[in-house]
Amino acid sequence: MSERTLAIATASLVIGIAVLGLKFFAWSITGSIALYSDALESIVNVVTAIAALVAVRLAQRPADASLPYGYHKAEYFSAVLVGVMIIVAAILILREAYFGFMSPELPQAPIEGLAVSFAATVINVGWAQYLRRYGHRVRSPALVADAKHLMTDVVSTIGVIFGLVLVYATGIAALDSALAALVALNILWSGWGVIRDSVGGLMDVAVPPDTQKTIRDVISQSADGAIEAHDIRTRQAGKLTFIDFHLVVPGAMTVDHAHTICDAIEAKLRDAVKDVQITIHVEPENKAKHAGIVVV
The missing domain is CATH 1.20.1510.10 (Cation efflux protein transmembrane domain)
Structure with missing residues:
Protein backbone atom coordinates (compact mmCIF):
# COMPACT_ATOMS: atom_id res chain seq x y z
CA MET A 1 0.00 0.00 0.00
CA MET A 203 -2.81 19.82 17.64
CA ASP A 204 -3.55 16.11 18.25
CA VAL A 205 -7.26 16.34 17.54
CA ALA A 206 -9.36 13.43 18.85
CA VAL A 207 -10.86 10.87 16.49
CA PRO A 208 -14.45 11.48 15.27
CA PRO A 209 -17.33 10.79 17.73
CA ASP A 210 -18.46 7.63 15.91
CA THR A 211 -14.94 6.18 16.15
CA GLN A 212 -14.77 7.12 19.83
CA LYS A 213 -18.03 5.25 20.42
CA THR A 214 -16.65 2.20 18.63
CA ILE A 215 -13.54 2.27 20.80
CA ARG A 216 -15.55 2.54 24.01
CA ASP A 217 -17.88 -0.29 22.95
CA VAL A 218 -14.96 -2.56 22.07
CA ILE A 219 -13.23 -1.94 25.41
CA SER A 220 -16.46 -2.55 27.32
CA GLN A 221 -17.21 -5.84 25.54
CA SER A 222 -13.71 -7.36 25.38
CA ALA A 223 -12.25 -6.61 28.84
CA ASP A 224 -13.76 -9.65 30.57
CA GLY A 225 -12.26 -9.94 34.07
CA ALA A 226 -11.48 -6.22 34.46
CA ILE A 227 -13.56 -3.77 36.50
CA GLU A 228 -13.54 -0.55 34.50
CA ALA A 229 -11.60 1.56 32.02
CA HIS A 230 -11.16 5.31 32.46
CA ASP A 231 -9.20 8.33 31.15
CA ILE A 232 -9.62 7.15 27.56
CA ARG A 233 -7.76 9.44 25.16
CA THR A 234 -7.42 9.34 21.39
CA ARG A 235 -5.51 11.34 18.81
CA GLN A 236 -4.97 11.23 15.08
CA ALA A 237 -1.51 11.51 13.50
CA GLY A 238 -1.68 11.05 9.75
CA LYS A 239 -3.08 7.59 9.10
CA LEU A 240 -2.31 6.40 12.64
CA THR A 241 -4.82 6.47 15.50
CA PHE A 242 -3.39 6.53 19.02
CA ILE A 243 -5.47 5.19 21.93
CA ASP A 244 -4.47 5.16 25.57
CA PHE A 245 -6.46 4.47 28.73
CA HIS A 246 -6.31 3.09 32.27
CA LEU A 247 -7.68 -0.40 32.93
CA VAL A 248 -8.73 -1.23 36.50
CA VAL A 249 -8.47 -4.91 37.52
CA PRO A 250 -9.02 -6.74 40.84
CA GLY A 251 -6.12 -6.28 43.22
CA ALA A 252 -5.56 -10.02 43.58
CA MET A 253 -5.29 -10.58 39.82
CA THR A 254 -1.92 -11.81 38.58
CA VAL A 255 0.16 -9.81 36.15
CA ASP A 256 -0.13 -12.63 33.64
CA HIS A 257 -3.95 -12.57 33.78
CA ALA A 258 -4.05 -8.77 33.46
CA HIS A 259 -1.72 -8.99 30.46
CA THR A 260 -4.01 -11.54 28.81
CA ILE A 261 -6.96 -9.14 29.20
CA CYS A 262 -4.93 -6.32 27.63
CA ASP A 263 -3.98 -8.56 24.70
CA ALA A 264 -7.65 -9.39 24.11
CA ILE A 265 -8.64 -5.71 24.15
CA GLU A 266 -5.80 -4.76 21.78
CA ALA A 267 -6.74 -7.53 19.34
CA LYS A 268 -10.38 -6.38 19.19
CA LEU A 269 -9.39 -2.71 18.84
CA ARG A 270 -7.06 -3.53 15.94
CA ASP A 271 -9.94 -5.31 14.22
CA ALA A 272 -12.27 -2.32 14.73
CA VAL A 273 -9.87 0.58 14.04
CA LYS A 274 -7.27 0.62 11.25
CA ASP A 275 -3.62 1.56 11.84
CA VAL A 276 -3.93 1.89 15.61
CA GLN A 277 -1.33 2.25 18.36
CA ILE A 278 -2.61 1.26 21.83
CA THR A 279 -1.24 1.98 25.30
CA ILE A 280 -2.97 0.47 28.36
CA HIS A 281 -2.04 1.36 31.94
CA VAL A 282 -3.18 -1.36 34.37
CA GLU A 283 -4.30 -0.25 37.85
CA PRO A 284 -5.58 -2.06 40.98
CA GLU A 285 -9.24 -1.76 42.00
CA ASN A 286 -8.59 0.93 44.63
CA LYS A 287 -7.77 3.27 41.70
CA ALA A 288 -11.26 2.90 40.21
CA LYS A 289 -12.91 6.26 39.49
CA HIS A 290 -16.41 4.84 38.88
CA ALA A 291 -16.68 7.36 36.04
CA GLY A 292 -15.31 5.45 33.08
CA ILE A 293 -16.41 2.42 31.11
CA VAL A 294 -17.88 -0.37 33.22
CA VAL A 295 -16.85 -3.71 31.77
CA VAL A 296 -19.85 -5.78 30.69
Missing part, protein backbone atom coordinates in the same frame (compact mmCIF):
# COMPACT_ATOMS: atom_id res chain seq x y z
CA SER A 2 2.85 2.42 0.83
CA GLU A 3 4.45 1.92 -2.59
CA ARG A 4 1.10 2.55 -4.28
CA THR A 5 0.59 5.71 -2.23
CA LEU A 6 4.01 6.94 -3.33
CA ALA A 7 3.21 6.11 -6.96
CA ILE A 8 -0.08 8.03 -6.75
CA ALA A 9 1.66 11.06 -5.24
CA THR A 10 4.15 10.95 -8.13
CA ALA A 11 1.35 10.64 -10.69
CA SER A 12 -0.35 13.65 -9.11
CA LEU A 13 2.77 15.71 -9.78
CA VAL A 14 2.96 14.59 -13.43
CA ILE A 15 -0.74 15.33 -14.01
CA GLY A 16 -0.38 18.71 -12.31
CA ILE A 17 2.43 19.70 -14.67
CA ALA A 18 0.41 18.57 -17.71
CA VAL A 19 -2.67 20.56 -16.63
CA LEU A 20 -0.47 23.58 -15.90
CA GLY A 21 0.85 23.46 -19.46
CA LEU A 22 -2.66 23.29 -20.90
CA LYS A 23 -3.90 26.23 -18.85
CA PHE A 24 -0.97 28.46 -19.70
CA PHE A 25 -1.52 27.60 -23.35
CA ALA A 26 -5.18 28.63 -23.01
CA TRP A 27 -4.08 31.93 -21.47
CA SER A 28 -1.39 32.54 -24.10
CA ILE A 29 -3.84 32.30 -27.01
CA THR A 30 -6.56 34.41 -25.37
CA GLY A 31 -4.77 36.93 -23.14
CA SER A 32 -7.62 36.50 -20.64
CA ILE A 33 -6.85 37.59 -17.08
CA ALA A 34 -9.40 35.08 -15.80
CA LEU A 35 -7.62 32.23 -17.60
CA TYR A 36 -4.30 33.59 -16.35
CA SER A 37 -5.62 33.44 -12.79
CA ASP A 38 -6.72 29.87 -13.44
CA ALA A 39 -3.23 29.02 -14.68
CA LEU A 40 -1.66 30.59 -11.59
CA GLU A 41 -3.80 28.33 -9.43
CA SER A 42 -2.42 25.35 -11.33
CA ILE A 43 1.10 26.40 -10.30
CA VAL A 44 -0.13 25.89 -6.75
CA ASN A 45 -1.40 22.45 -7.82
CA VAL A 46 2.14 21.52 -8.87
CA VAL A 47 3.63 22.85 -5.62
CA THR A 48 0.91 20.96 -3.74
CA ALA A 49 1.79 17.74 -5.55
CA ILE A 50 5.50 18.21 -4.76
CA ALA A 51 4.73 18.84 -1.09
CA ALA A 52 2.44 15.79 -0.97
CA LEU A 53 5.10 13.59 -2.59
CA VAL A 54 7.77 14.68 -0.11
CA ALA A 55 5.37 14.30 2.83
CA VAL A 56 4.21 10.84 1.77
CA ARG A 57 7.82 9.64 1.44
CA LEU A 58 8.73 11.09 4.83
CA ALA A 59 5.61 9.74 6.56
CA GLN A 60 6.53 6.21 5.46
CA ARG A 61 9.81 6.27 7.34
CA PRO A 62 9.77 3.97 10.38
CA ALA A 63 9.98 5.37 13.89
CA ASP A 64 13.49 5.85 15.23
CA ALA A 65 15.23 7.12 18.38
CA SER A 66 14.70 10.78 17.52
CA LEU A 67 11.03 10.36 16.54
CA PRO A 68 9.80 7.28 18.45
CA TYR A 69 6.17 7.89 17.43
CA GLY A 70 7.02 8.00 13.72
CA TYR A 71 6.94 10.61 10.96
CA HIS A 72 3.21 10.53 10.25
CA LYS A 73 2.61 14.19 11.11
CA ALA A 74 4.83 15.23 8.22
CA GLU A 75 1.72 15.07 6.03
CA TYR A 76 0.02 17.73 8.15
CA PHE A 77 2.94 20.10 7.62
CA SER A 78 2.60 19.46 3.90
CA ALA A 79 -1.11 20.29 4.01
CA VAL A 80 -0.41 23.55 5.90
CA LEU A 81 2.14 24.49 3.23
CA VAL A 82 -0.49 23.78 0.59
CA GLY A 83 -2.92 26.12 2.34
CA VAL A 84 -0.35 28.90 2.49
CA MET A 85 0.50 28.46 -1.21
CA ILE A 86 -3.20 28.63 -2.10
CA ILE A 87 -3.49 31.97 -0.29
CA VAL A 88 -0.37 33.29 -2.06
CA ALA A 89 -1.91 32.33 -5.41
CA ALA A 90 -5.11 34.18 -4.51
CA ILE A 91 -3.13 37.35 -3.72
CA LEU A 92 -1.32 37.14 -7.08
CA ILE A 93 -4.63 36.73 -8.89
CA LEU A 94 -6.15 39.75 -7.11
CA ARG A 95 -3.14 41.77 -8.23
CA GLU A 96 -3.71 40.78 -11.87
CA ALA A 97 -7.43 41.49 -11.56
CA TYR A 98 -6.67 45.01 -10.32
CA PHE A 99 -4.46 45.74 -13.33
CA GLY A 100 -7.16 44.31 -15.57
CA PHE A 101 -9.74 46.69 -14.15
CA MET A 102 -7.38 49.57 -14.84
CA SER A 103 -6.85 48.56 -18.50
CA PRO A 104 -9.65 46.21 -19.62
CA GLU A 105 -9.20 44.27 -22.88
CA LEU A 106 -11.38 41.63 -24.52
CA PRO A 107 -9.75 38.17 -24.70
CA GLN A 108 -8.87 36.70 -28.11
CA ALA A 109 -9.46 33.25 -29.74
CA PRO A 110 -12.44 32.39 -27.51
CA ILE A 111 -13.33 28.94 -28.86
CA GLU A 112 -9.77 27.58 -28.83
CA GLY A 113 -9.00 28.96 -25.38
CA LEU A 114 -12.18 27.63 -23.80
CA ALA A 115 -11.70 24.22 -25.41
CA VAL A 116 -8.18 23.86 -23.98
CA SER A 117 -9.36 25.04 -20.55
CA PHE A 118 -12.24 22.56 -20.61
CA ALA A 119 -9.89 19.69 -21.45
CA ALA A 120 -7.69 20.58 -18.48
CA THR A 121 -10.76 20.66 -16.24
CA VAL A 122 -11.88 17.18 -17.32
CA ILE A 123 -8.45 15.81 -16.37
CA ASN A 124 -8.60 17.53 -12.97
CA VAL A 125 -12.10 16.25 -12.20
CA GLY A 126 -11.20 12.63 -12.85
CA TRP A 127 -7.94 12.76 -10.94
CA ALA A 128 -9.35 14.71 -7.97
CA GLN A 129 -12.14 12.17 -7.45
CA TYR A 130 -9.71 9.26 -7.52
CA LEU A 131 -7.25 11.06 -5.26
CA ARG A 132 -9.95 11.94 -2.73
CA ARG A 133 -11.24 8.36 -2.48
CA TYR A 134 -7.77 6.86 -2.18
CA GLY A 135 -6.58 9.52 0.28
CA HIS A 136 -9.52 8.85 2.60
CA ARG A 137 -9.03 5.10 2.33
CA VAL A 138 -5.38 5.22 3.40
CA ARG A 139 -5.98 8.26 5.66
CA SER A 140 -3.38 10.47 4.00
CA PRO A 141 -3.87 14.19 4.90
CA ALA A 142 -1.48 15.26 2.15
CA LEU A 143 -3.36 13.43 -0.62
CA VAL A 144 -6.75 14.55 0.71
CA ALA A 145 -5.54 18.17 0.80
CA ASP A 146 -4.27 17.79 -2.77
CA ALA A 147 -7.67 16.45 -3.87
CA LYS A 148 -9.52 19.29 -2.14
CA HIS A 149 -7.44 21.88 -3.90
CA LEU A 150 -7.90 20.19 -7.26
CA MET A 151 -11.67 20.35 -6.79
CA THR A 152 -11.40 24.02 -5.88
CA ASP A 153 -9.47 24.46 -9.11
CA VAL A 154 -12.24 22.65 -11.00
CA VAL A 155 -14.96 24.87 -9.55
CA SER A 156 -12.92 27.97 -10.35
CA THR A 157 -12.28 26.87 -13.93
CA ILE A 158 -15.93 26.05 -14.58
CA GLY A 159 -16.86 29.50 -13.30
CA VAL A 160 -14.21 31.07 -15.53
CA ILE A 161 -15.44 29.17 -18.61
CA PHE A 162 -19.06 30.22 -18.14
CA GLY A 163 -17.99 33.74 -17.27
CA LEU A 164 -15.84 34.09 -20.37
CA VAL A 165 -18.76 32.98 -22.52
CA LEU A 166 -20.63 35.91 -20.96
CA VAL A 167 -17.70 38.24 -21.63
CA TYR A 168 -17.62 37.27 -25.31
CA ALA A 169 -21.40 37.53 -25.58
CA THR A 170 -21.69 40.99 -23.97
CA GLY A 171 -18.40 42.52 -25.06
CA ILE A 172 -17.81 43.88 -21.52
CA ALA A 173 -14.05 43.48 -21.04
CA ALA A 174 -14.15 44.38 -17.33
CA LEU A 175 -16.06 41.16 -16.61
CA ASP A 176 -12.82 39.24 -17.31
CA SER A 177 -11.11 40.93 -14.35
CA ALA A 178 -14.21 40.50 -12.19
CA LEU A 179 -14.09 36.76 -12.86
CA ALA A 180 -10.43 36.66 -11.84
CA ALA A 181 -11.28 38.41 -8.56
CA LEU A 182 -14.06 35.90 -7.82
CA VAL A 183 -11.65 33.04 -8.51
CA ALA A 184 -9.22 34.57 -6.02
CA LEU A 185 -11.88 34.80 -3.29
CA ASN A 186 -12.85 31.17 -3.84
CA ILE A 187 -9.19 30.15 -3.59
CA LEU A 188 -8.76 32.11 -0.36
CA TRP A 189 -11.65 30.22 1.21
CA SER A 190 -10.18 26.90 0.07
CA GLY A 191 -6.76 27.79 1.50
CA TRP A 192 -8.27 28.64 4.87
CA GLY A 193 -10.12 25.32 4.95
CA VAL A 194 -6.98 23.30 4.23
CA ILE A 195 -4.98 25.13 6.92
CA ARG A 196 -7.77 24.76 9.48
CA ASP A 197 -8.06 20.99 8.96
CA SER A 198 -4.30 20.46 9.05
CA VAL A 199 -3.75 22.50 12.22
CA GLY A 200 -6.29 20.23 13.91
CA GLY A 201 -4.05 17.26 13.13
CA LEU A 202 -0.95 19.03 14.41
Whole structure:
Protein backbone atom coordinates (compact mmCIF):
# COMPACT_ATOMS: atom_id res chain seq x y z
CA MET A 1 0.00 0.00 0.00
CA SER A 2 2.85 2.42 0.83
CA GLU A 3 4.45 1.92 -2.59
CA ARG A 4 1.10 2.55 -4.28
CA THR A 5 0.59 5.71 -2.23
CA LEU A 6 4.01 6.94 -3.33
CA ALA A 7 3.21 6.11 -6.96
CA ILE A 8 -0.08 8.03 -6.75
CA ALA A 9 1.66 11.06 -5.24
CA THR A 10 4.15 10.95 -8.13
CA ALA A 11 1.35 10.64 -10.69
CA SER A 12 -0.35 13.65 -9.11
CA LEU A 13 2.77 15.71 -9.78
CA VAL A 14 2.96 14.59 -13.43
CA ILE A 15 -0.74 15.33 -14.01
CA GLY A 16 -0.38 18.71 -12.31
CA ILE A 17 2.43 19.70 -14.67
CA ALA A 18 0.41 18.57 -17.71
CA VAL A 19 -2.67 20.56 -16.63
CA LEU A 20 -0.47 23.58 -15.90
CA GLY A 21 0.85 23.46 -19.46
CA LEU A 22 -2.66 23.29 -20.90
CA LYS A 23 -3.90 26.23 -18.85
CA PHE A 24 -0.97 28.46 -19.70
CA PHE A 25 -1.52 27.60 -23.35
CA ALA A 26 -5.18 28.63 -23.01
CA TRP A 27 -4.08 31.93 -21.47
CA SER A 28 -1.39 32.54 -24.10
CA ILE A 29 -3.84 32.30 -27.01
CA THR A 30 -6.56 34.41 -25.37
CA GLY A 31 -4.77 36.93 -23.14
CA SER A 32 -7.62 36.50 -20.64
CA ILE A 33 -6.85 37.59 -17.08
CA ALA A 34 -9.40 35.08 -15.80
CA LEU A 35 -7.62 32.23 -17.60
CA TYR A 36 -4.30 33.59 -16.35
CA SER A 37 -5.62 33.44 -12.79
CA ASP A 38 -6.72 29.87 -13.44
CA ALA A 39 -3.23 29.02 -14.68
CA LEU A 40 -1.66 30.59 -11.59
CA GLU A 41 -3.80 28.33 -9.43
CA SER A 42 -2.42 25.35 -11.33
CA ILE A 43 1.10 26.40 -10.30
CA VAL A 44 -0.13 25.89 -6.75
CA ASN A 45 -1.40 22.45 -7.82
CA VAL A 46 2.14 21.52 -8.87
CA VAL A 47 3.63 22.85 -5.62
CA THR A 48 0.91 20.96 -3.74
CA ALA A 49 1.79 17.74 -5.55
CA ILE A 50 5.50 18.21 -4.76
CA ALA A 51 4.73 18.84 -1.09
CA ALA A 52 2.44 15.79 -0.97
CA LEU A 53 5.10 13.59 -2.59
CA VAL A 54 7.77 14.68 -0.11
CA ALA A 55 5.37 14.30 2.83
CA VAL A 56 4.21 10.84 1.77
CA ARG A 57 7.82 9.64 1.44
CA LEU A 58 8.73 11.09 4.83
CA ALA A 59 5.61 9.74 6.56
CA GLN A 60 6.53 6.21 5.46
CA ARG A 61 9.81 6.27 7.34
CA PRO A 62 9.77 3.97 10.38
CA ALA A 63 9.98 5.37 13.89
CA ASP A 64 13.49 5.85 15.23
CA ALA A 65 15.23 7.12 18.38
CA SER A 66 14.70 10.78 17.52
CA LEU A 67 11.03 10.36 16.54
CA PRO A 68 9.80 7.28 18.45
CA TYR A 69 6.17 7.89 17.43
CA GLY A 70 7.02 8.00 13.72
CA TYR A 71 6.94 10.61 10.96
CA HIS A 72 3.21 10.53 10.25
CA LYS A 73 2.61 14.19 11.11
CA ALA A 74 4.83 15.23 8.22
CA GLU A 75 1.72 15.07 6.03
CA TYR A 76 0.02 17.73 8.15
CA PHE A 77 2.94 20.10 7.62
CA SER A 78 2.60 19.46 3.90
CA ALA A 79 -1.11 20.29 4.01
CA VAL A 80 -0.41 23.55 5.90
CA LEU A 81 2.14 24.49 3.23
CA VAL A 82 -0.49 23.78 0.59
CA GLY A 83 -2.92 26.12 2.34
CA VAL A 84 -0.35 28.90 2.49
CA MET A 85 0.50 28.46 -1.21
CA ILE A 86 -3.20 28.63 -2.10
CA ILE A 87 -3.49 31.97 -0.29
CA VAL A 88 -0.37 33.29 -2.06
CA ALA A 89 -1.91 32.33 -5.41
CA ALA A 90 -5.11 34.18 -4.51
CA ILE A 91 -3.13 37.35 -3.72
CA LEU A 92 -1.32 37.14 -7.08
CA ILE A 93 -4.63 36.73 -8.89
CA LEU A 94 -6.15 39.75 -7.11
CA ARG A 95 -3.14 41.77 -8.23
CA GLU A 96 -3.71 40.78 -11.87
CA ALA A 97 -7.43 41.49 -11.56
CA TYR A 98 -6.67 45.01 -10.32
CA PHE A 99 -4.46 45.74 -13.33
CA GLY A 100 -7.16 44.31 -15.57
CA PHE A 101 -9.74 46.69 -14.15
CA MET A 102 -7.38 49.57 -14.84
CA SER A 103 -6.85 48.56 -18.50
CA PRO A 104 -9.65 46.21 -19.62
CA GLU A 105 -9.20 44.27 -22.88
CA LEU A 106 -11.38 41.63 -24.52
CA PRO A 107 -9.75 38.17 -24.70
CA GLN A 108 -8.87 36.70 -28.11
CA ALA A 109 -9.46 33.25 -29.74
CA PRO A 110 -12.44 32.39 -27.51
CA ILE A 111 -13.33 28.94 -28.86
CA GLU A 112 -9.77 27.58 -28.83
CA GLY A 113 -9.00 28.96 -25.38
CA LEU A 114 -12.18 27.63 -23.80
CA ALA A 115 -11.70 24.22 -25.41
CA VAL A 116 -8.18 23.86 -23.98
CA SER A 117 -9.36 25.04 -20.55
CA PHE A 118 -12.24 22.56 -20.61
CA ALA A 119 -9.89 19.69 -21.45
CA ALA A 120 -7.69 20.58 -18.48
CA THR A 121 -10.76 20.66 -16.24
CA VAL A 122 -11.88 17.18 -17.32
CA ILE A 123 -8.45 15.81 -16.37
CA ASN A 124 -8.60 17.53 -12.97
CA VAL A 125 -12.10 16.25 -12.20
CA GLY A 126 -11.20 12.63 -12.85
CA TRP A 127 -7.94 12.76 -10.94
CA ALA A 128 -9.35 14.71 -7.97
CA GLN A 129 -12.14 12.17 -7.45
CA TYR A 130 -9.71 9.26 -7.52
CA LEU A 131 -7.25 11.06 -5.26
CA ARG A 132 -9.95 11.94 -2.73
CA ARG A 133 -11.24 8.36 -2.48
CA TYR A 134 -7.77 6.86 -2.18
CA GLY A 135 -6.58 9.52 0.28
CA HIS A 136 -9.52 8.85 2.60
CA ARG A 137 -9.03 5.10 2.33
CA VAL A 138 -5.38 5.22 3.40
CA ARG A 139 -5.98 8.26 5.66
CA SER A 140 -3.38 10.47 4.00
CA PRO A 141 -3.87 14.19 4.90
CA ALA A 142 -1.48 15.26 2.15
CA LEU A 143 -3.36 13.43 -0.62
CA VAL A 144 -6.75 14.55 0.71
CA ALA A 145 -5.54 18.17 0.80
CA ASP A 146 -4.27 17.79 -2.77
CA ALA A 147 -7.67 16.45 -3.87
CA LYS A 148 -9.52 19.29 -2.14
CA HIS A 149 -7.44 21.88 -3.90
CA LEU A 150 -7.90 20.19 -7.26
CA MET A 151 -11.67 20.35 -6.79
CA THR A 152 -11.40 24.02 -5.88
CA ASP A 153 -9.47 24.46 -9.11
CA VAL A 154 -12.24 22.65 -11.00
CA VAL A 155 -14.96 24.87 -9.55
CA SER A 156 -12.92 27.97 -10.35
CA THR A 157 -12.28 26.87 -13.93
CA ILE A 158 -15.93 26.05 -14.58
CA GLY A 159 -16.86 29.50 -13.30
CA VAL A 160 -14.21 31.07 -15.53
CA ILE A 161 -15.44 29.17 -18.61
CA PHE A 162 -19.06 30.22 -18.14
CA GLY A 163 -17.99 33.74 -17.27
CA LEU A 164 -15.84 34.09 -20.37
CA VAL A 165 -18.76 32.98 -22.52
CA LEU A 166 -20.63 35.91 -20.96
CA VAL A 167 -17.70 38.24 -21.63
CA TYR A 168 -17.62 37.27 -25.31
CA ALA A 169 -21.40 37.53 -25.58
CA THR A 170 -21.69 40.99 -23.97
CA GLY A 171 -18.40 42.52 -25.06
CA ILE A 172 -17.81 43.88 -21.52
CA ALA A 173 -14.05 43.48 -21.04
CA ALA A 174 -14.15 44.38 -17.33
CA LEU A 175 -16.06 41.16 -16.61
CA ASP A 176 -12.82 39.24 -17.31
CA SER A 177 -11.11 40.93 -14.35
CA ALA A 178 -14.21 40.50 -12.19
CA LEU A 179 -14.09 36.76 -12.86
CA ALA A 180 -10.43 36.66 -11.84
CA ALA A 181 -11.28 38.41 -8.56
CA LEU A 182 -14.06 35.90 -7.82
CA VAL A 183 -11.65 33.04 -8.51
CA ALA A 184 -9.22 34.57 -6.02
CA LEU A 185 -11.88 34.80 -3.29
CA ASN A 186 -12.85 31.17 -3.84
CA ILE A 187 -9.19 30.15 -3.59
CA LEU A 188 -8.76 32.11 -0.36
CA TRP A 189 -11.65 30.22 1.21
CA SER A 190 -10.18 26.90 0.07
CA GLY A 191 -6.76 27.79 1.50
CA TRP A 192 -8.27 28.64 4.87
CA GLY A 193 -10.12 25.32 4.95
CA VAL A 194 -6.98 23.30 4.23
CA ILE A 195 -4.98 25.13 6.92
CA ARG A 196 -7.77 24.76 9.48
CA ASP A 197 -8.06 20.99 8.96
CA SER A 198 -4.30 20.46 9.05
CA VAL A 199 -3.75 22.50 12.22
CA GLY A 200 -6.29 20.23 13.91
CA GLY A 201 -4.05 17.26 13.13
CA LEU A 202 -0.95 19.03 14.41
CA MET A 203 -2.81 19.82 17.64
CA ASP A 204 -3.55 16.11 18.25
CA VAL A 205 -7.26 16.34 17.54
CA ALA A 206 -9.36 13.43 18.85
CA VAL A 207 -10.86 10.87 16.49
CA PRO A 208 -14.45 11.48 15.27
CA PRO A 209 -17.33 10.79 17.73
CA ASP A 210 -18.46 7.63 15.91
CA THR A 211 -14.94 6.18 16.15
CA GLN A 212 -14.77 7.12 19.83
CA LYS A 213 -18.03 5.25 20.42
CA THR A 214 -16.65 2.20 18.63
CA ILE A 215 -13.54 2.27 20.80
CA ARG A 216 -15.55 2.54 24.01
CA ASP A 217 -17.88 -0.29 22.95
CA VAL A 218 -14.96 -2.56 22.07
CA ILE A 219 -13.23 -1.94 25.41
CA SER A 220 -16.46 -2.55 27.32
CA GLN A 221 -17.21 -5.84 25.54
CA SER A 222 -13.71 -7.36 25.38
CA ALA A 223 -12.25 -6.61 28.84
CA ASP A 224 -13.76 -9.65 30.57
CA GLY A 225 -12.26 -9.94 34.07
CA ALA A 226 -11.48 -6.22 34.46
CA ILE A 227 -13.56 -3.77 36.50
CA GLU A 228 -13.54 -0.55 34.50
CA ALA A 229 -11.60 1.56 32.02
CA HIS A 230 -11.16 5.31 32.46
CA ASP A 231 -9.20 8.33 31.15
CA ILE A 232 -9.62 7.15 27.56
CA ARG A 233 -7.76 9.44 25.16
CA THR A 234 -7.42 9.34 21.39
CA ARG A 235 -5.51 11.34 18.81
CA GLN A 236 -4.97 11.23 15.08
CA ALA A 237 -1.51 11.51 13.50
CA GLY A 238 -1.68 11.05 9.75
CA LYS A 239 -3.08 7.59 9.10
CA LEU A 240 -2.31 6.40 12.64
CA THR A 241 -4.82 6.47 15.50
CA PHE A 242 -3.39 6.53 19.02
CA ILE A 243 -5.47 5.19 21.93
CA ASP A 244 -4.47 5.16 25.57
CA PHE A 245 -6.46 4.47 28.73
CA HIS A 246 -6.31 3.09 32.27
CA LEU A 247 -7.68 -0.40 32.93
CA VAL A 248 -8.73 -1.23 36.50
CA VAL A 249 -8.47 -4.91 37.52
CA PRO A 250 -9.02 -6.74 40.84
CA GLY A 251 -6.12 -6.28 43.22
CA ALA A 252 -5.56 -10.02 43.58
CA MET A 253 -5.29 -10.58 39.82
CA THR A 254 -1.92 -11.81 38.58
CA VAL A 255 0.16 -9.81 36.15
CA ASP A 256 -0.13 -12.63 33.64
CA HIS A 257 -3.95 -12.57 33.78
CA ALA A 258 -4.05 -8.77 33.46
CA HIS A 259 -1.72 -8.99 30.46
CA THR A 260 -4.01 -11.54 28.81
CA ILE A 261 -6.96 -9.14 29.20
CA CYS A 262 -4.93 -6.32 27.63
CA ASP A 263 -3.98 -8.56 24.70
CA ALA A 264 -7.65 -9.39 24.11
CA ILE A 265 -8.64 -5.71 24.15
CA GLU A 266 -5.80 -4.76 21.78
CA ALA A 267 -6.74 -7.53 19.34
CA LYS A 268 -10.38 -6.38 19.19
CA LEU A 269 -9.39 -2.71 18.84
CA ARG A 270 -7.06 -3.53 15.94
CA ASP A 271 -9.94 -5.31 14.22
CA ALA A 272 -12.27 -2.32 14.73
CA VAL A 273 -9.87 0.58 14.04
CA LYS A 274 -7.27 0.62 11.25
CA ASP A 275 -3.62 1.56 11.84
CA VAL A 276 -3.93 1.89 15.61
CA GLN A 277 -1.33 2.25 18.36
CA ILE A 278 -2.61 1.26 21.83
CA THR A 279 -1.24 1.98 25.30
CA ILE A 280 -2.97 0.47 28.36
CA HIS A 281 -2.04 1.36 31.94
CA VAL A 282 -3.18 -1.36 34.37
CA GLU A 283 -4.30 -0.25 37.85
CA PRO A 284 -5.58 -2.06 40.98
CA GLU A 285 -9.24 -1.76 42.00
CA ASN A 286 -8.59 0.93 44.63
CA LYS A 287 -7.77 3.27 41.70
CA ALA A 288 -11.26 2.90 40.21
CA LYS A 289 -12.91 6.26 39.49
CA HIS A 290 -16.41 4.84 38.88
CA ALA A 291 -16.68 7.36 36.04
CA GLY A 292 -15.31 5.45 33.08
CA ILE A 293 -16.41 2.42 31.11
CA VAL A 294 -17.88 -0.37 33.22
CA VAL A 295 -16.85 -3.71 31.77
CA VAL A 296 -19.85 -5.78 30.69
